[in-house]
Amino acid sequence: MPRPLDSTPAADGFRMPAEWEPHEGCWMAWPERPDNWREGAVPARAAYAAAASAIAASEPVTVAVSDRQFEPARAALPDAVRVVEVSTDDAWIRDTGPTFVVDGAGGRRGVDWIFNAWGGLDGGLYSPWDRDDRVAAKVLEVEGDARYRAPIVLEGGAIHVDGEGTVLTTEQCLLNRNRNPELDRPAIEAALHAHLGTEKVLWLGEGVLEDETDGHVDNLACFARPGLVLLTWVEDPADPQHGISADALARLEAATDARGRPLEVVKIPAPGPLTITAAEAAGVEPVEGTRPRRAGDRMAASYVNFYLGNSRVVYPLLDPTRDENAGAILRDVFPGREVVGVPAREILLGGGNLHCITQQVPAR
């Protein structure tokens, strides 16, 4: 918990497990800021509560919440959900929480990446972000797990691992000048390997169109098991997302993973395109320095942004014409798990989705 460790996870024999490996629980953080969430975040809180309920059927859920929202959150969430005070700047614990690593011998620790609100003063989404940067340390205190303070800016949503040596990420995010401008590609790769216990980086290019995280991979593609990648897909060649997904597909088809396996790719047709309505935009209170929500803006909607729990896959319902198809694909890919959709437009309006608002705690 306390002062950070002096070494790295890889040096200590720790690695980040894949999301399908057993979880001890799942953390979320409560949405509050009215300059990002419409109508004082009330509709978003209902969506988060529904997501927490759906995940709680799979594994124990803890929700981080400010003192001010402690009682309302406690009342809105099911009894089985643990509610703990953790002040935040916003509600994306995938990006602000720790990345847990395990040693296979009962040890678990956490990586506390430097957080700069997806770009700091060069395109970041709000300022200040100091409370968000303290979230990982606080989660690790509650869990009683030792902490590595990684010396690079990174968000958990910018990486996916297969648990067998491979990490999947995007150039748009990890090589962005607003993250670690002093580090080149080999230096970034070395930092990832040192903190994730991986051996090979698979680089995709851009993330999903209009993704305000600078293209987090967790909205574009993810491992479903070793050797299998799910990829968000748009068939229409006139849609700019088509080219982005096609580029990712080509890179994946040309690649092998850390074990030398070629990759199978399963496409999930994306929702929409979805745009912000005038009523939705009007419910957000503008604040200088916070990214505005404007009517007509396209949202980075993707079914890849789901939560992979112990017994359940919880995925976002975003488009009645596509939701069922996405669920069918997930059922096919995860035959051992119950696939459950939850209404997620209110989460998308805030800039992310179910994977962005969750952080699994692997079993020791």
Added chain:
Amino acid sequence: MPRPLDSTPAADGFRMPAEWEPHEGCWMAWPERPDNWREGAVPARAAYAAAASAIAASEPVTVAVSDRQFEPARAALPDAVRVVEVSTDDAWIRDTGPTFVVDGAGGRRGVDWIFNAWGGLDGGLYSPWDRDDRVAAKVLEVEGDARYRAPIVLEGGAIHVDGEGTVLTTEQCLLNRNRNPELDRPAIEAALHAHLGTEKVLWLGEGVLEDETDGHVDNLACFARPGLVLLTWVEDPADPQHGISADALARLEAATDARGRPLEVVKIPAPGPLTITAAEAAGVEPVEGTRPRRAGDRMAASYVNFYLGNSRVVYPLLDPTRDENAGAILRDVFPGREVVGVPAREILLGGGNLHCITQQVPAR
């Protein structure tokens, strides 16, 4: 954790264990408010950190701290101490935290008493106190223990139990009009028994002279084991504390406990009298509605206000002419434990001592 239980601990087979029964850990809360703690609470924080270190050698310690003080507290406390965010109005977790109860079959729950800052708007010590009133619920969430919301105003420092059916308290506090004016003595007794699993109340009269809690028993007297009570003592008949302690002695010598045993009383000669110096008073920033700290005011100093840990008794060092004698008495009474003194004047200046700033978590 979540919504409070509908029943009472006694009805569910739970009781408050005595402090000498095994602990799983100990909670403290970090001092912060500059209108109670001199010099921005910096000297008090050093004293709390030393106390936490001393207790941590006996059992795991968790310190509750605001977001603002999270990093300084983390840096000031030993690595073995867990630091978690819990907003407070002040740093007296004996009074704001839960009273834990156990069922002897692996079950543990917590009693969340109504808190009104030792008297509300009728002689209370500060306002508002809503964050303090949420502390017990938050501690229970972190511990994963179910919660009873007791329908009476009470602070943990106002009661001591022998774990065998007896509860020790004072009339000055529990019958004060600023706590539960609608309840008479039998109704208070019934509420105590329902929430502590006790059968007999031993009523002392007044608490220690100038005790701003309205006479908490934990500064006056405590059980050291069934049938044995420690009592703070002033020999000088001209000192008003002499009469208070003599009255308590007479009541204890006339009483039997819930098991019908007479009580042995061991006197601990008090420090001082101790008064606030001009320099100390000048370091406190006055705020309307918060009890002022005035030069020359006598402080309610007592060696009874110690922490009884698994392997250590941690007691306050307050007066070089008396400290050693107090330690010798404690060593005599607790032969199986290491008796350790920590400098505690800075804690006393805030209005309490080591027992007031700690809350043991009994083993399940």
